Amino acid sequence: MTDLLDTERPPRRSGRPGTADPGPGGRAARDSSPWWLRRSAVTALCAIAGVYTLLPLVWLLFAVTKTLPELYSGNGFSPSAGFHVFDNVQDLFTVDGGRFGRWMLNTAVYAVGGALAATLLSVAAGYAFDKFQFRGKEKWYALVIAGVLIPNTAIVIPLYLMMANAQLTDTMWSVFIPLVVNPFGVYLARAYSSGAIPDELLEAARIDGAGEVRTFLSVGLRIMAPGALTIFLIQFIGIWNNFFLPMVMLTDNDLFTVAQGLFTWNSAVSQNPDYTRMVVVGSAVTTIPLLLLFLPLQRHWRAGLAEGGVK
Incomplete structure (x- = not known):
């Protein structure tokens, strides 16, 4: 009788109650990408967002040092031939x-x-x-x-x-x-x-x-x-x-x-x-x-x- 009950007893599951066995390869499928790859992807996205945000400000910092002809010539991120910040600010507060x-x-x-x-x-x-x-x-x-x-x-x-x-x-x-x-x-x-x-x-x-x-x-x-x-x-x-x-x-x-x-x-x-x-x-x-x-x-x-x- 005892042998019969032992044969009919369902196999005992391992792990916490109420949790399903992920099966072979389940955990590996979830963690297929290494941690450094995920962190690198997040860092790259943050870097792109930061560059996108700061790029206009960087352009403005270069532009404020230029004269009017220099604004229309060359690359916007190229430095000015001279440093005209103080002259530009003085003109700003005196014009009109x-x-x-x-x-x-x-x-x-x-x-x-x-x-x-x-x-x-x-x-x-x-x-x-x-x-x-x-x-x-x-x-x-x-x-x-x-x-x-x-x-x-x-x-x-x-x-x-x-x-x-x-x-x-x-x-x-x-x-x-x-x-x-x-x-x-x-x-x-x-x-x-x-x-x-x-x-x-x-x-x-x-x-x-x-x-x-x-x-x-x-x-x-x-x-x-x-x-x-x-x-x-x-x-x-x-x-x-x-x-x-x-x-x-x-x-x-x-x-x-x-x-x-x-x-x-x-x-x-x-x-x-x-x-x-x-x-x-x-x-x-x-x-x-x-x-x-x-x-x-x-x-x-x-x-x-x-x-x-x-x-």
């Missing part, structure tokens, strides 16, 4: 009565003011959506997030009509006001608040007698500082490079942004060929503030973006 300096100042005002206002509004809204309960909370939040899906070009004309009715077109307010609202910043602030601010800490502040505003300013805002910095940098870069909104709202040359001003010069190359050199040098100069702001703060920016991406 120093208009480029005015454009830089306008852009700095738009970017700093708009980024600060958008950051404060986004952090406050994200904190409220995360920590407070009110009627229609999720519906309002879904409506805000829907704004991320709407391209800016689709709302520029309605914004222009609203600003025209308010008689704000061709003023700095027509550019500044639309930049204050940032739906993506609200989303990022709520995600960061949910992952970084424990509810027990807020309850402790309320027990100590702090009101909601004081709790937000003294506790919530301090903890959300890395996330707020991330929102500020994203908004600052977006405003600094913004072109379409100022082009629609502004006609006064003294209110132009750098992007709009360089576009104006580029459109007038047929009248003044030297504008080509000014556009090239101006494009290089406009990247300096972004590099000075982004590179020292990239560690905090990456930390804030990673924390906000947890949710």
